[in-house]
Amino acid sequence: MTHNGEDIEAWACNKAQEIVLREGFDLIRSARTGSSIEIRQYSMTLARAIAASLVEASIASDTRPAAVNE
Secondary structure (H helix, E strand, O other): OOOOHHHHHHHHHHHHHHHHHHHHHHHHHHHHHOOHHHHHHHHHHHHHHHHHHHHHHHHHHHHOOOOOOO
16 A cells, blocks of 8 residues: 555555455345345454454554655
């Protein structure tokens, strides 16, 4: 992840799309045909993916260089 606002926004959009395509589809399918146990399982998988991406973003923002005053 790079450090200007547009790059961060693009990263967040790409990450959200990746998560929805990977975990969201299973959740949608389970909501239509699955049991409440499956729905809970896929909801937790989606929540973990979101939490992991927030941790990833936090780590990246902590390691970025400080802004230089011009």
